Amino acid sequence: MSISSRPIGVFDSGIGGLSVLKHLLLSLPNERFVYLGDTARVPYGNKSAETVRTYARQCAAFLLRHDVRAIVVACNTVSAVALDVLRDECPVPVIGVIEPAAREAVAATRNSHIGVIGTRATISSNSYTKAITRLASERAVMVHAQPCPLFVPLVEEGWLESPVTRLVADEYLRPLVANGIDTLVLGCTHYPLLTPMLSSMLPDVALIDCGACTTAETAKILGIQMESTSMQAAASRTLFYVTDASPNFSLLARQFLGIVVNDPVTVDIDQMRTSS
């Protein structure tokens, strides 16, 4: 099997990573993908770093069994606490979502005030603040971080533009607006589904979608040319696996990807190890 025919592995704690997969499918039409959602143990965001590292290793081990040529960690929590561990232990490139989005935010800001929104775990980890500060190098960039724990359940409820969601967003975004941000990192893979509402609420703010940035990073690292394509036939380039047969997967997959996907295969990864 030649290198270019090996698939790219993508994993997330659940279905959120599909918003990253969507960009990979739309921009890399000649690649195949293996997507793993650890739906039996979702969410990772309220678990200890040690437990998240254990789970991340098992996800990576599962993907390596599929002879993947790279692993995209389509999960902010794992990117925040387990990327180093995975890079140490995996024989293929491991690409997280935080650094690409942080780099894009630094490039986009004009007034050096960057907002970051994410789950409580992602924000508490300070990963975006550290990455942005490091990448800004000599420039003095101010990072304004805000946890938005209700956004994920609102997205999963499908209330993408309801008055409730606007009221919640008003509450969460007020301090960021007060600080005059001109750039906002959507630091959670569920949040891109709120883009229409957020754009209308923050018309002068650049929204950074980690899926798009991570796709560009993946192409660069693997030396692949990016090309635009439609989602037509995209699903057939992807194998979907989950760790629990959640009845919501197909419904949410359609919401995240905009296409109907095949039923995922349920697998048990509890005993998997990166070193066999």
Added chain:
Amino acid sequence: MSISSRPIGVFDSGIGGLSVLKHLLLSLPNERFVYLGDTARVPYGNKSAETVRTYARQCAAFLLRHDVRAIVVACNTVSAVALDVLRDECPVPVIGVIEPAAREAVAATRNSHIGVIGTRATISSNSYTKAITRLASERAVMVHAQPCPLFVPLVEEGWLESPVTRLVADEYLRPLVANGIDTLVLGCTHYPLLTPMLSSMLPDVALIDCGACTTAETAKILGIQMESTSMQAAASRTLFYVTDASPNFSLLARQFLGIVVNDPVTVDIDQMRTSS
């Protein structure tokens, strides 16, 4: 060890079961308790019935190792899909939350219109509707069931009486109000924290708290006299265990119980079996 000195085991997928433990502590002052929150795998509500049964068996097995005299399943999802399995396999009484709350609702309703709110999993299981219909026997009782998936994250965010929570409740409760319910089962262990808001929104509706009903059922089954007591020293009668050291446990425990509890002990229950 005589029977009465053996503790009562209580488990939940996470911290919600503490609202049931609260009633047990307040009404059974001479009992000791072992509480297990499966925080590594919370929530159970979006997992398949088969996976929930596996997890429930492991929780019960852990409690049996503590020589418990009974197991209170302080979790609606487990009560809905795994109670029969646990009753078959455990050598002690196993008490769920659904049947006691259903019985209380049937006794409370005057106009035979009962509302039930819960997570999507609990409502989809139809467990409350079936139990209420069965317990109403000859009476024709109408059950109006409504999933409220945003209530748990709102409670965990601490927004117990915020305008957002009222707006969400308005939306969820509208069909129940339109159906003229006079009784509402709070079919999720997080919901009792919303009682002040729900009471003010539904002043003429009897709210059924499964924690209170389940405590009465436990006392009856074990032949214990119920007595009122304060939460003073209650925590010292309980051993707390979790499957993942979530930093939020102590904070949320204070919110649910109204007292400061000791840090829980983290345990691994993945390999436990009810039959040793």
